[in-house]
Amino acid sequence: MTLLRERADLPGAAAAGRGAPPGRVERARRHLGRYWQLWVLLLPAIVFTVVFAYVPMYGIQLAFREFDFQAGLTGGEWVGLKYFEIFFDSPMFATVLRNTLTISIATLVVGFLAPIALALIINQIVNATRKRFMQTATYLPHFISVVVVVGMIQVLLNPSNGTVTRLFSGVGLDLDLLGDPDLFVPVYVISEVWQHCGWNSIIYLAALASVDTQLYEAARIDGANRLHLIRHVDIPALVPTMIILFILTMGGVLSTGFEKIWLMQNALNLPVSEVIATYTYRIGILGNQFSLGTAIGLFNTVINFLFLVVTNWLAKKFADTSLW
Numbered sequence: 610m611t612l613l614r615e616r617a618d619l620p621g622a623a624a625a626g627r628g629a630p631p632g633r634v635e636r637a638r639r640h641l642g643r644y645w646q647l648w649v650l651l652l653p654a655i656v657f658t659v660v661f662a663y664v665p666m667y668g669i670q671l672a673f674r675e676f677d678f679q680a681g682l683t684g685g686e687w688v689g690l691k692y693f694e695i696f697f698d699s700p701m702f703a704t705v706l707r708n709t710l711t712i713s714i715a716t717l718v719v720g721f722l723a724p725i726a727l728a729l730i731i732n733q734i735v736n737a738t739r740k741r742f743m744q745t746a747t748y749l750p751h752f753i754s755v756v757v758v759v760g761m762i763q764v765l766l767n768p769s770n771g772t773v774t775r776l777f778s779g780v781g782l783d784l785d786l787l788g789d790p791d792l793f794v795p796v797y798v799i800s801e802v803w804q805h806c807g808w809n810s811i812i813y814l815a816a817l818a819s820v821d822t823q824l825y826e827a828a829r830i831d832g833a834n835r836l837h838l839i840r841h842v843d844i845p846a847l848v849p850t851m852i853i854l855f856i857l858t859m860g861g862v863l864s865t866g867f868e869k870i871w872l873m874q875n876a877l878n879l880p881v882s883e884v885i886a887t888y889t890y891r892i893g894i895l896g897n898q899f900s901l902g903t904a905i906g907l908f909n910t911v912i913n914f915l916f917l918v919v920t921n922w923l924a925k926k927f928a929d930t931s932l933w
Contacts, residue, residue: 672904685900692904701888709884712870713862715798721858723806725847728813729839744814747807759872762800763787788877797873801866816850817843852930860917863909885909 641648667682672692674685696702727747734740750758765773766786777784786792824842833841867886874882883891885905893902925931 668903669907671900672907674900676900688900692901693908695901696905696908701883704880705883705885705888708881709863709865709886711881712794712797712865712884715794716801716865717858717862719798720802720805720809721855723802724809725813725851727806728810728817728847729843731810731814732817732843733835733839744807747810749807750804751808753804755866755868756872758800758804759869762796762873766796785877787873788875790878790881793873793878793881797870801869812850812854813847816847820846848928849930852924852928853932856917856920856924856932859920861913862916863913 671682671685673687673689674683675688676682677685731740731743731747734743765771768774768785768787771786774784774786777786784792786796820842825838828838828842863885865884865886867890870882870884871887871890874887886909889902889905889909892898892905896902921931921933
């Protein structure tokens with residue numbers, strides 16, 4: 610009897626009595642059986658991502674081959690890092706990299722802080738009607754086409770009869786806002802902030818809406834004014850969201866908006882407006898140098914990925930918040 614009780618107390622015997630844990634296939638089957646409706650809803654997004662994000666990655670090898678129209682993507686001669694060396698040795702390498710970093714960093718700094726400030730301002734509006742009007746007025750520009758936005762910029766900043774140009778002329782400033790290379794970056798950044806600031810503030814407003822109202826009441830009892838509430842309640846509540854969005858933004862720091870810059874380019878501002886995206890299009894598509902264009906695009910992607918990994922590592926180390 611003692612021996613039987615000892616055998617019954619063994620872990621294997623207990624597991625056998627309860628039944629072995631299900632394997633991975635069984636767990637997957639049970640999961641799909643329970644949540645198959647959600648997977649069906651997610652299926653179009655999965656197919657879209659695979660077709661338009663992962664399948665085109667097959668063409669990356671073109672950066673290491675001599676493209677041949679008859680042979681296709683995989684039939685050209687293997688040339689290794691030849692086209693990367695051509696890009697690095699090109700006199701345009703330093704120019705396009707400098708222009709890309711200048712526009713990207715300026716857009717990142719101003720475009721990252723502006724939605725936060727807007728969300729904090731809107732959150733302080735007590736009247737519900739005024740608050741909704743403010744939100745709607747700042748969201749609407751996001752839905753305007755890039756082509757229309759650039760058309761508005763060209764009309765307003767026209768050097769001969771533009772409204773903004775006339776306003777500057779009235780105070781004694783004769784400026785060519787579209788042709789002056791020194792003014793291209795400010796015009797681009799200001800138009801980007803105007804168009805997307807309201808839309809980007811939505812997620813910050815959602816984070817502020819989740820703040821416990823008792824924190825505001827306790828702070829007011831202690832004599833806090835609005836600035837104190839923003840500093841000690843609102844901003845700490847936004848920090849995790851700010852870190853996550855900053856990490857995601859750094860993943861595309863060199864992917865400056867191609868469409869808008871391409872439409873805003875002209876012969877006068879080209880020295881400061883030629884970025885990696887437009888240079889890739891000019892070389893790869895217009896110049897029919899597909900292998901070189903692919904190599905430039907791959908370089909841009911790798912740098913963005915490195916920025917993403919490093920930023921995520923720093924955020925995880927110092928703020929204990931990260932994507933993975």
